[in-house]
Amino acid sequence: MITMKDIIREGHPTLRKVAEEVTLPPTEEDKEVLRSLLEYVVNSQDPEVASKYGLRPGIGLAAPQINVSKKMLAVNVIDEKGTLYSHALFNPKIISHSVEKAYLTSGEGCLSVDRQVPGLVPRYARVTVKGWNINGEEVKLRLRGLPAIVFQHEIDHLNGIMFYDHINEENPFEPIPGALPIER
Numbered sequence: 157m158i159t160m161k162d163i164i165r166e167g168h169p170t171l172r173k174v175a176e177e178v179t180l181p182p183t184e185e186d187k188e189v190l191r192s193l194l195e196y197v198v199n200s201q202d203p204e205v206a207s208k209y210g211l212r213p214g215i216g217l218a219a220p221q222i223n224v225s226k227k228m229l230a231v232n233v234i235d236e237k238g239t240l241y242s243h244a245l246f247n248p249k250i251i252s253h254s255v256e257k258a259y260l261t262s263g264e265g266c267l268s269v270d271r272q273v274p275g276l277v278p279r280y281a282r283v284t285v286k287g288w289n290i291n292g293e294e295v296k297l298r299l300r301g302l303p304a305i306v307f308q309h310e311i312d313h314l315n316g317i318m319f320y321d322h323i324n325e326e327n328p329f330e331p332i333p334g335a336l337p338i339e340r
């Protein structure tokens with residue numbers, strides 16, 4: 157299972173690489189990596205397991221964060237309506253998105269960043285993500301709210317992008333015109 161020692165931190169070059177597409181159908185090894193990413197986010201949200209293994213609770217994790225430069229991610233998050241979004245995908249891609257933007261009013265953090273980086277992170281308010289699940293089936297997800305934010309954050313990791321790359325350097329809290337604030 158993945159623990160915090162497996163999660164690389166900012167400064168590690170892998171976080172700035174563009175990850176490789178996963179050849180489908182996936183090998184057993186690729187399937188094991190994808191499964192371990194989802195296992196981490198699920199385990200980390202279980203207070204007993206998290207405290208037993210010292211896991212930082214996370215709602216998403218991308219393969220480059222465990223030094224595997226391949227296009228894989230896992231998300232386990234409940235949206236404001238209480239709907240659980242639990243997905244582990246190979247080769248996820250945003251195939252369409254809203255013009256409207258959104259942002260977490262609390263700003264963002266990252267399991268690979270051991271510091272606070274204040275500021276608003278502009279994201280698309282709604283995205284359609286296409287990917288392949290562990291069984292090799294194509295998955296198409298229409299997302300909004302917190303799930304949309306998480307998927308965009310994780311897909312950024314697959315392209316070597318960190319959340320703070322999006323923060324306005326002159327004024328980190330510069331209002332984002334017309335953007336939808338998403339409360340925590």
Ligand SMILES: CC(C)(C)[C@H](NC(=O)Nc1cc(F)cc(F)c1)C(=O)N(CC(=O)NO)CC1CCCC1
Nearest residue numbers: 213214215216217218264265266267305306309340
């Ligand atoms: C880095 C950490 C702060 C642990 C972050 N968790 C998080 O944002 N939790 C959260 C947010 C809410 F809006 C409501 C709620 F109920 C819980 C997280 O897991 N990640 C995952 C990560 O680093 N993936 O690479 C960072 C998030 C920032 C925006 C989306 C993912």
Ligand SMILES: [Zn+2]
Nearest residue numbers: 265266267268
């Ligand atoms: Zn992150």
